[in-house]
Amino acid sequence: MRPPGHGLTREIQVGIFILAACLVVVAFSFRITDTPIMRRGTQLVTYLDDATGVFKNSKVKLSGIDIGVIKGIELENGRAKLTLLINKGVEIPNNAHIVPRPLGILGDKYLEVVVPRGPSEGPQSGQPISDPEAGAFFNFSIFPAAMAQNGNTKKGTYREGEVIQSQNSGSSLDDITRQMGSVGEDLKAVSKELRNIVEGGADPRTPIGKTLKNTEQATQTLNEVLKENRSDLRDLVRALKNSSQKIEKSVEAVDTDEFKKDIKLLAKSVSNVNKSLENVEKITSKIERGEGTLGRLVNDSQAADQLERALRSVNQVIDRAQRTRAIVDLSTDYLSSYSDTRTVFSLGLFPREDSGYIGGVTSDPFGTHERIVTRTSDNGGVVTEQEVVTQNRSALKFSLQYFKRIWNFSLRIGVFENSGGFGFSYTLPQTGSELGFEVYELSRQDERPHLNLKYIQPFFSYFHASLGFYEALARSQIPSRGYQSSFTLGIGLRFSDEDLKTLALFPTL
Secondary structure, three states, rough: OOOOOOOOHHHHHHHHHHHHHHHHHHHHHHHHHHHHHHEEEEEEEEEEOOOOOOOOOOOEEOOOEEEHHHEEEEEEEOOOEEEEEEEEEOOOOOEEEEEEEEEOOOEEEEEEEEEOOOOOOOEEEEEOOOOOOOEOOOOOOOEOOHHHHHOOOOEOOOOOOOOOEEEEOOHHHHHHHHHHHHHOOOOHHHHHHHHHHHHHHHOOOOOOHHHHHHHHHHHHHHHHHHHHHHHHHHHHHHHHHHHHHHHHHHHHHHHHHHHHHHHHHHHHHHHHHHHHHHHHHHHHHHHHHHHHHHHHHHHOHHHHHHHHHHHHHHHHHHHHHHOEEEEEEEEEEEEOOOEEEEEEEEEEEEEOEEEEEEEEEEEEEEEEEEEEEEEOOOOOOOOEEEEEEEEOOOOOOEEEEEEEEOOOEEEEEEOOOOOOEEEEEEEEEOOOOOEEEEEEEEOOOOOOOOOEEEEEEEEOOEEEEEEEEOOOOOOOOOOOOOOOOOOEEEEEEEEEEHHHHHHHHHHHH
């Protein structure tokens, strides 16, 4: 009898070994099969009208790369509800959508995440200026959301539990099979109709029957015409025969001397052509030897390089002109304190996505003011001063500013209504609304600088409404000058050169 051991018994050792082997097998199974049991990530939901070929644990891909799997499939309100598990760290833009794609010829499918892409990532070209993704506030009274087409503003991403839109995929093998079946039915009907025509004639009520009946009637009519006009046809053939004989006699009667003269003229023409070819050959020889301007251009590499650089510069200028965007804005603000309106027209040119130039004309109800001081004295006595302020209500004010955008912040500096100043604004990424201010007339006598505050909200793509304060820093009311703080309520219209091109195409559609 074996004495009891002090360590683990053989049975316990074998059990531990088997348990360790099972754990290794399970770990390798999880590793090799990429099982999603321990997967962590973001859960999204999408709906499909037809989930044929899509199964649980099917792949979700973006640009051909696996980014997740289908965690569950269920039926909800007559549509397939798919729960997607997106890998941790993968963010999907909120303008993306799901498209089922065939995985092979057996009918299996995977889900492709498609992110729309535009020419400049947009304004593709065609995105309205008031897109909520607009990147800058150009001018509260000039053009809010005018940089909406730059496409550089960071878009939002889908969050946990949100629903991502889906689209139908292209034709699959099932669709092709159904279409082939429909084509087969059509061919069957056509063959049946042809068999009926061959065996017993076509039904005169069908289009084919009517066509055959009309053909038969036309043939009978032609036979009757030939029988009735047989003699006339014989006369026609006889006349054609006589005409051909006369033509043959005319050819035989051609003057050989005149014919020889024509041949000589033709030979002279050929000789002239040969001389022209010799001249062309001489010109090409000079070009090959580098003689003349064209020859130096063709044979001198330095001249060719200079021409290439010049053409490249011209192409750059043309490309810059093509990339330059123009935006027009027209807005009107109602000034509550004066029961009058203030109108601004502006034109912006943007050769780059984040910078450009803005010019504008303002029709202010107060126009321009001129201060005249008159000094008088009585016989060398006390000097008295008299100040006269004149107002020109019909005068226009002009603006010319440089614009620079950094992320959602915008800076403008230059001339604001005939005076130097600057402006600053911020664009809300989600709504496209803009909030900012502008300061000018910094050295105005007896008054604080001119400060305008404004909030602008775009709507209906080409329109915007605004709220704000005009002359927010005014500390006194001078009716002759109009320096008084006033609440403003405005509305405006803006569009780009791309919108004008689109409108120009409407008459041709």
